[in-house]
Amino acid sequence: MFRSTSVTRRVLLALCALLLSLVFVLPKQSHTLLQAIGRPLADVVAIPLELLSSTDRRVGSFWDRYVALRRVQEENEQLRREIEFLRGQTADLREMAAANQRLTELLSFQARTPSQTVAARVIGRDATNWYHGVVLDKGEQDGVRPEMGVVTLAGAVGRVVKTRASSSVVLLIIDPNNAVTSLIQRTRDEGIVEGTFGGKARMKYIPLLSTMRVGDPVVTSGLTGGFPKGVPVGTITSIQKDEGGLFQSAEVRPEVDFTKLEEVLVVTTPRGTEEPPVALPEEKSKP
Amino acid sequence: MRHMVYLALALGLVPVQSTVLDHLSIAGVRPDLCLVAVSLIGFFGGMADGMLMGALLGFEQDLFSAGEAWVSVITKAVIGLSGGLVARYVAHVTPVTVAPMMVGLSLCSGMAFLFAGAGGPDAMTAVQAILAPQALLDGVVGVAAFWVLAERFKKDDSLV
Helix, strand or coil: HHHHHHHHCCCCCCCEEEEEEHHCCCHHHHHHHHHHHHHHHHHHHHHHHHHHHHHHHHHHHHHHHHCHHHHHHHHHHHHHHHHHHHHHHHHHHHHHHHHHHHHHHHHHHHHHHHCCEEEEEEEECCCCCCCCCEEECCCCCCCCCCCEECCCCCCCEEEEEEEEECCCCEECCCCCCCCEEEECCCCCCEEEEEECCCCCCEEEECCCCCCCCCCCCEECCCCCCCCCCCCCEEEEEEEEECCCCCCCEEEEEEEHHHHHEEEEEEEEEEECCCCCCCCCCCHCCCC | HHHHHHHHHHHHHHHHHCHHHHHHHCCCECHHHHHHHHHHHHHHHCCHHHHHHHHHHHHHHHCCCCCCCCHHHHHHHHHHHHHHHHHHCCCCCCCCHHHHHHHHHHHHHHHHHHCCCCCCHHHHHHHHHHHHHHHHHHHHHHHHHHHHHHHHCCCCCHHH
């Protein structure tokens, strides 16, 4: 038994030495031979290799998905917190950017208009349902007085009806108790714009001979109230002529979106800078 | 405790009414929290408390409204007094009996505003657009608040 094994080993060793010599002496020819021998071997070896690889992948996946979940969960929570923080920051920045744009436009408008104005922020709505009003954060100590007009970039907002030291109440032009003298920009016909229910306004007392059309813009006349001349009020949406009536009336869609009022300008002097009256020299010399 | 509640209501109710409640309005109409609060104060705290808190809250409401400076003072004081009267003379008060009381008080308050010229020249439209829906809203909110308070006071009478 031992002898036969020894003989077999010797034969194998001899074959191996021969093969190695062949490879060394004839490398090109031996390459084909090695490939031919190795292919079935590779196929056989490939089976456990794939099995092992698959198992390794599964174990790795199992580890990552289940065993290592605790770390992932912590990381997930941290990332969620970061996302929430960044979302909050983004919302803040967007809000700041929007406020910045609105205020820049308001400042630009303030610089363009000849009237003197005070910028104010809307801090609340009328405390009852009975009036269309807003509360501003500026009051008497900022120069705001009753009957002053309030405008935005879009147009006329209303007039101040109550003032206190640091706040004031504005009655909007869409309130039925408010009236603003206005004119139709194209035809120059005058009338009075009053509020109606439903957030609209109506222009009354328009002359019968007026050639106004739907779509004509209506602006303030500047004759009464705290508004300068030419502030947009709204656009005519329909015209009513009563049989035998002395005047026409028109429904006006306001230019200002009163549901989104945030910053406004209070017109302190509607017709530009009012210089203090200067006494004449003759009057000065008089006793 | 009662005075702390009154102080909190006096400081917080009108700001809530003119800011936060605007987002909860239905067709532009909000429930009048001051009216509901005053009537319940009268109901649970008595006529004097109701009337005084009514006058105070009404005054605050007038300060932050474009209307006349007396309408809310008077109406809210009367509503507080009425709440106290109902509590005194009605034997079994339940949410079912509170609902018409709230609606009635809200309608009376609205009529006072109409007489003061709040609705403009078209009073009928004002009734349809503001008076009636507000009365219904006040009724719903009032009943809900009454139910919550009644449940609370059943457990702890010291709050009253």
